[in-house]
Amino acid sequence: MLFVANVLELNGGTTFILRLARASHRQGRRIGVLVLFDIVNKDLAAQIAEYADIYYLKDFAPRVLRPMFRRQFGTFMPVSFGAIEALVEKYNGHLHAMGVFGLLFIKRYVASARRVKLVSIGIYHQNEIMFSGVDYYFARQVQLLFSTLPPSSLVFFNELTLASHSHFFAVDYYTANQVPIGIDLPEWRGRGVGNSASNRIVSIGSLEVFKTYNRHVIDLMPALRELRPGLIYEIYGGGSYEAELRQQVSLQGVEDIVHFKGAIDYSSFPKVLEGAFAFVGSGTAIIEAAALGVPSIVGIESIQDPVTYGLLSDIEGRSYNEFDARLALRPIAQVFSSLMDERQWAEASYACRTKAETFSIDETVNGFLLMESRSNDLQAFSALPYSNLMAFSSFLLCAIRDRMKKDVRFSSRRNQGSIA
Structure with a gap:
């Protein structure tokens, strides 16, 4: 599988990739990671590179446009989809989005008539896709794209986010993939590192x-x-x-x-x-x-x-x-x-x-492998009309308003809490 990650900075998504890559490597599989934006923690990237192949979207774009990939604008820039198609085929035809921008990029890839076997998306934060009050074309399209994906394309890490997304999107997701967020379990030996006498x-x-x-x-x-x-x-x-x-x-x-x-x-x-x-x-x-x-x-x-x-x-x-x-x-x-x-x-x-x-992260890996064995109907996802130019224009407007503190609803969407 080829993970489509926003960044490789120190956050929960990047450390998850590290743990999953390490566990997959133990099972004899090497995953790929396509990084959309040039925001990278070099130490974490080096650790991930021991177990996974890392690619940067900027390297598939014309050199003159590469500065655009320092921020989310890179999602909408021209890239060589032919070269990316070779990556997708290398990783069993499976593209996995880790958020809003990954899903928009995958839609562009599919719209370019490139081959893909499986598209999936993980809900790494309850409000990454499930938000309200953000009235921009790109944001509306994200939620429409999500709603067109079959349950077999979705990965939920707990029961509540599955139930809340089912309610919010009015779609039965109870047959979707459910896996733990996954950690490496330390050797126990009967004791932990805590101290009851500590302050x-x-x-x-x-x-x-x-x-x-x-x-x-x-x-x-x-x-x-x-x-x-x-x-x-x-x-x-x-x-x-x-x-x-x-x-x-x-x-x-x-x-x-x-x-x-x-x-x-x-x-x-x-x-x-x-x-x-x-x-x-x-x-x-x-x-x-x-x-x-x-x-x-x-x-x-x-x-x-x-x-x-x-x-x-x-x-x-x-x-x-x-x-x-x-x-x-x-x-x-x-x-x-x-x-x-x-x-x-x-x-x-x-x-x-x-x-x-x-x-356990090993259970997470097994869940992802099981997902790749399921059928994946992308007809509705592929058929949904989408304009990359309109998406870029609307995001540019959103970014300007956000910078001026006139409208921060998109950048602060994760603060909405449970809204379904």
């Missing part, structure tokens, strides 16, 4: 507005310090929300106990968690922390109150990031309080490790 609460991940748990923990730190003197909160990562979080730290007067540690290499994840008391987060980071035996508290996306479903081990199934009104909520402070007891901490550590085992 370190840790979060690792990009700092984005929808990850409201960072702010909640900052606000709770004065009260948590009363429960456990010496407690500190370490935040690893960077992003658009960092400035606002720093302001919140100043407002709460907790500069001495909340530490912004900056971005880390993906390979440093276990080292950073060595000796941690607890982890708070979402995405694959919380699964990886749980797999290391650190009690891991679920950070629900876009939730405005300091509440949680509890520990990752309290979750049934694989849905934990998104808000689900049917699930019971607990104050985050209450979960922290329960971990102050050494026995309960040890039980939580083991339970989180056990839960993480259900997210």
